[in-house]
Amino acid sequence: MTTTNEKVVICIGDIHGYATKIKNLWSNLQIQIKPNEFESAHIIFLGDYCDHGPHTRDVLDFLISLPSKHPKQSHVFLAGNHDFAFAAFVGALPPPPKSAEFSATWDQYKSLEEPEGWYKGDGYENMHVQGRRWGGLYKELWHPNNSSIYTSRSTFSSYGFPHGSPDFIKAFPIEHKKFLANMAWIHEEEDVCINTAQGTKHCKLIAVHAGLEKDKDVEEQMITLRARNTEFPSLKAINGRTSVLEMPEELAKHETILVSGHHGKLHIEGLRLIIDEGDGLERNPLAAIVLPSMRIIRDTDTLE
Known part of the structure; x- marks a missing residue:
């Protein structure tokens, strides 16, 4: 008991x-x-x-x-x-400390930008690398350099948007953004x-x-x-x-x-x-x- x-x-x-x-x-x-x-x-x-x-x-x-x-x-x-990558894409991550920019996180993964088709829509300039990868229009779901490509296509469609759509960010429900934040x-x-x-x-x-x-x-x-x-x-x-x-x-x-x-x-x-x-x-x-x-x-x- x-x-x-x-x-x-x-x-x-x-x-x-x-x-x-x-x-x-x-x-x-x-x-x-x-x-x-x-x-x-x-x-x-x-x-x-x-x-x-x-x-x-x-x-x-x-x-x-x-x-x-x-x-x-x-x-x-x-x-x-x-979820971290999802939050990064919709702008729900805490800002980096010491007045740093999210763009500084891109360097480590820069070689993957083209094969993963990183997101380059509205707001990408200060988006954490995991958000750009998550919203990317990558050509393959899996590739030899990284076996954990985010399969986010189904998440976009569950909200009624095509994958990688900038409109998704604008229309994202505030309650869901708060949850991720x-x-x-x-x-x-x-x-x-x-x-x-x-x-x-x-x-x-x-x-x-x-x-x-x-x-x-x-x-x-x-x-x-x-x-x-x-x-x-x-x-x-x-x-x-x-x-x-x-x-x-x-x-x-x-x-x-x-x-x-x-x-x-x-x-x-x-x-x-x-x-x-x-x-x-x-x-x-x-x-x-x-x-x-x-x-x-x-x-x-x-x-x-």
Whole structure:
């Protein structure tokens, strides 16, 4: 039985524009979790709300509606790499510090400007590189230099605009822009309970879309993420792959839960949790993990 010190925490994987999946998952969470525990739960969405699936607009409408529909819950919406790029395109990123310009972020990726067909419409002169790439008219969805080209075409069409349209920025709903502007890059939660083979542990929880680099100072990484510092062309914690898969030793020593999405798999190794069973693919389920029980709930669950 969950005590008052064992508040239910639900971490939900990458939605990627599949409105039916998140609505079905939400219904299953309501059914499978005790009503009082569900209505007071702390819910962490791990990012990547847009792209791949056909209904990004509906997904954002659903997420935006949750605080008013479930006022006793608390909700955290992390920025995924796709959401970061989406926010960059519509002008919803925080400005870079020290009077820097977003155009300074272009240099690292300059060799990709032509093959990716970076956006050159209205406002591109001071757009973060990830926004220009996201709105780009690239010739191929995948190429050997970069396997993570943003498949944003479906996001444009969900709002009724052709890919790369400057009119999309002008007509973008203000509520959606506010949502993107307010996304957290990292979330820290004290005293989260988790059931382990050694019993129930009380841990700190850190949630970030991709993870934290194992061989770099954890606090230094977290300072950048807390500040939402946009002077960098990319951040491994949001779009990294191999370097952020494992648990940093510093966190392991302090028994910290590190939870992420992003990696296209459901992987639980000790206190390192990766919740992205969907991988942006229509055929795969959308999964959530419930703490402290460690129960996995999916949109595809059928209840007898």
